[in-house]
Amino acid sequence: MVRHLSSSYWVRLLLLTLLIGMIPVIALGSLSFLRAKQSVQEKVNDSNMQLLQQTQLNVEQVLQLFENLMTQYISTSTVHEALQTPFSPNNFVLLNELVGGLNKIQPYELGIKNVYVASLDNDWVLSNEGYSPLDTSPIRSVIYEYAKSESRSFWNAYVPGSGQEAEADSGGNQAQEAIPAGVHLVKKLPINRTLSTGLIMGEISAAKLEKLVYNEAEERETLILDSEFRPLTSAVGSVLKTTGEWRPAAEMIRGMPGAEKGHFIFKANRETISVNFTKSNYNGWYYLSFASLDDITRDSRSIGWYTLFISLGTFVLILLLAWIGSKRMYMPIRRVLSVAVDHGAAGDPPQHKDELQVIGESIHRLRTSQTLMKDQLRIHSKQLEVFFIRRLLQGEIRPKETKERLAQFGYEQGSAELASDMPETGAAASLFAVMTVQIDSLDYTRYQDRDVDLLMFAIGNITSELIPANRRFEPVVMVDNQVTICRSCEPDGHDFETELYHYAEDVQRSAEQILGLKVSVGISTPYPSIHDSHQAYKQSLDALNYRLRFGEQAILLYTSVSPESRSVAAYPDWLEKELIDSIKTGDKEKARGLLNEFAHKIIADYLSYEDLQMVLTRLLIDLLREGQEGGESTTEPLPVLGKPLLDHLQELKTAADIEQWFFAHVVEPMIDTLLHQWENRNKKISERLLEIIHNEYDTNLTVELCASRLNYHPNYVRTVFRKETGSSFSDYLSQYRLAMAKQWLVETDMKIGEIAEKLQYQNSQNFIRYFRKMENTTPGQYREKHRID
Structure with missing residues (x-):
């Protein structure tokens, strides 16, 4: 019969073993590969950034050297004198000195293409090509355009034949498409004066810049952009294969205002390009290094394949060990299964059940057959017991039936509490009392109104644990109350009340600690006959009504809170009048304070709960009548409360409840309506x-x-x-x-x-x-x- 059972549990055991073994291998391999890949990328990026900064240093070293030579030249008295002199054949000595100075600031290693000195006032220009009038010079438009600039010293890209030539619009397509023939260093003359009468312009060829940014590695390209993001060197090579591929990188840098250097990636021709950039503090140029991300991660791929092969080998080893180990662990289960099936119920062998399910079902059938009847009897007995106590509290059970039920549920065993009802027992007299627990409020708790029934059962369980079984009947739930009939074998009622008070304190404390609820407890007068439980239950409810005077978490003994005689106190008309006046003046704070004073006044003066209800009803009627006489629709908010007004008054348990309810549902709506009418x-x-x-x-x-x-x-x-x-x-x-x-x-x-x-x-x-x-x-x-x- 066992041969027909599938080994599903063994399969799951094998799969679980494989899963436990493979998760660390896969996680470790993946993390190792990702960390290695990240480390390679970081090192390559750092290396590219260092090379880019070295390139920037080389370029700026040449530019600064040229600028220093030019500054020294224009600071000479010869240049200053020449700017104030209109040239003629008689000035050949001064002309030769100027040309000699120009030659000195153009060493071959700097790659200086030409240097122009121009006098705007005297209309001449001098360069390596000689002297000529400014109006006939081929670069006159360039010089005039530079003369308009607000800067006294600046670098600018020079694009021949672009119309604007040296001064290109930052949004112009022509200046962005063309690679400049070089860059100009322009300084207005005289150097220390605000009013310019001339300028000097040095030109460095693009070929010199190309040599300075020459890339020894094919997988990396370097590009220089001026401050207006125009290319100063060529950007087409092994990484950027077509013209204009650098533009997305320039736009991304443009979108990072204030960034001095950084790194990012972008897509170009379906290839991921890694970009390092740095901005020059010297002239605002941008130096960009482009590298293919695929080339950067080429070494990390070999690490990935190596990691994959190691992981596969480890997986094979784990599979072999899991197969052998799971087989050995499964053998005891197989033997127990054969015994369980052989001794199970007759019939066809189970075909689609797990081995442990078959074993468990066999054991379960044995235990169920032994305990099912006992459990059913216990459940029914408990339900009957609760039903009996509810009928007893409602006064719906006869004395003869009471004796039979008490004997059935074992309440008379080992105690003499029923002596007054069953004198034939010969036991001493005993006392009973009803203890009723009510929840003060669900406000500011995590519960809602629909949870009341469950909370009452939870409080009943707490009561069962705190009051010994020989001192109580089974706790029951009556509407929104948890009710327990307590009993004592001592005839002294005072000691019994003290004991009940301690029980109530324990219930209050546990309800707050476990459930986070504040509860109040009403305790009836001790009574000798169990048949008086109905009247005692009413007494406990009446005692709870006096929470109006004592507030929340009160323990109220009926003998203590019930007034011996009714006293008629004067109705606080003056407080009501002041309250109505504050409503008419729209003073909400004063109205709330008067409500608070009114509530505490009537609670202190009126001892009877019925008298308190009469006073509250009178206050409500007077306020509604005042609103109607004044033309206000004060009763409009009240119908939404869902029940009659008197029912709401009966639910008010404390002075704070009285103040809050009257203010929220009567006073505040009246004030809001009055204010609206005044407006x-x-x-x-x-x-x-x-x-x-x-x-x-x-x-x-x-x-x-x-x-x-x-x-x-x-x-x-x-x-x-x-x-x-x-x-x-x-x-x-x-x-x-x-x-x-x-x-x-x-x-x-x-x-x-x-x-x-x-x-x-x-x-x-x-x-x-x-x-x-x-x-x-x-x-x-x-x-x-x-x-x-």
């Missing part, structure tokens, strides 16, 4: 005042007159108008009259005196003085300036 009324008053001004500005208007027409006090009208418009009534009226005066001056032929009279000025001079003060001109001048004939 609308003020807006209408302001709009009506503006309308009167705009229509009757030419009459003797005063704020008192307008207030009387609107039936409001003048001071109130002034305050509203200033708040709504940001200006006083008189200022706005004067400004509007001024605007009308300006309009009449431009559009009509009315005399200034007529305008002043129509705008209610006593005489024209007062009008003219006000007009001049506001417009800084007289009315007549304003008319002449703005009137269009």
Whole structure:
């Protein structure tokens, strides 16, 4: 029968062994290859950056040497004298000295193509080619263009035949496409003066720059760009194979403002190019080194293949060891399987089950057959016990049935608690008490209302662990309450209440530590007969109602909190009146404070829970009536609460709950509605005042007159108008009259005196003085300036 079973567990064991062995090999090989590849790339990049910086140093050494020679030359008195001299045949000595100086600053190793000295004032230019007038010189356009530059000393690329030649537009295509014939070093003369009368221009050939950036390695190319990202050397070779492939690199550098050097990669002709760049602090040129990333990573590929071969060899070894080891580990399981199948249930052998599943099912059938009936009896017994206690608390069980059920659930064994109900036992008298636990609030906890049932069962489990089994019945859940009938064999009720109080403290402490909940506990008066549990349950609920006075996490014994007699206290009318006044004035902070004072006042004065409910109901009715008499729709937010108002009042457990509920659902909506109506009324008053001004500005208007027409006090009208418009009534009226005066001056032929009279000025001079003060001109001048004939 075992031969028909598939060895699926052995296959899984083999695969697991392979997986455990291969994960480290693959991870180690991959990390080694990636680290080696990264290390190779970093070393090559560092090497390329060093070579690029060496190239930059060589180029700048030549440029700076040439600039130093030129600076020394132009600092001589000969150059200074020549700039002030118009050349003639009589000045051949001075001319020879200038030419001699030019020859000295052009050594062969610097690759200087030519040096030009030009006088703008005396119209001559001198170079290696000799002397010529500036107007007839072939480079006159270049010299004039350089003379316009704001810089007194600068380097610039020279592109022959480009139209602008030396000064190329940074966005121009021609200057970007053409490779310059060289670069110019330009210095305006005299060197230490702001006003230039001449300039000197030295030209270094592009061939010299090409030699300075010559690359010994074929896999690397170097390119120089000027500060406007124009190429100064050729950029076509083994890496950049076509013209213009360098442009994406230039754009990426342009997008990194302030970068002095760096490294990045980009795609060109389906090839990944690695770029190192550095920016010269000397003249702002950019030096770029291009290298193919494939060439850089060529050495790392051999490392990758070597790592792969080592990993494959390790995998073969792990496969062999896993095969042998899993076979040996599987043999004991195979033997146990044969025993389990031979002694299992009759029928066809299982074909698609794991070996351990077959063994487990065989063992499970044996245990199930022994414990199934016992478990079922225990479950049903527990359900019946809970059902019995609920009926007992609800007063729905007869005394005869009570005795039978107590015997069935084993409550009378080893104790004398039922002596009062069953005198035939001959045991001493005992006491009972009902302890009810309620959750104070789910606010600021991680629970929601739908979790109440589960929380009640959790509290029941906590109660079961904290109260010994011989001191209680089974805890049950009644609606939103966890209820436990406690019992004592001692006849002293005072000691029993002390014991119950300690139990309640333990339950409170554990509920807060384990569940993060604050709970209150109500304890009934101890009673001798188990049949009085129904009345005791009501007492525990009544005790919990007095949380209004004691706050959250209270332990309330009915004998302590229940008032012996009802006392009639005076209703705090003055607090209610002040509360209504604060609502009318829109003072939310004061209203909240008065609510707090009202809640603490009634809790201190009214001992009976029923009296407290009556006071809260009266406060609610008075507030709603005040809102309706004042024309407010205060009841609008209340229906969304989903239940009758009196039900909400009964759920208020503390002074803070009273304050919060009344403020959020009654007081605050009334204040918001009043403020909204005030804003609308003020807006209408302001709009009506503006309308009167705009229509009757030419009459003797005063704020008192307008207030009387609107039936409001003048001071109130002034305050509203200033708040709504940001200006006083008189200022706005004067400004509007001024605007009308300006309009009449431009559009009509009315005399200034007529305008002043129509705008209610006593005489024209007062009008003219006000007009001049506001417009800084007289009315007549304003008319002449703005009137269009």
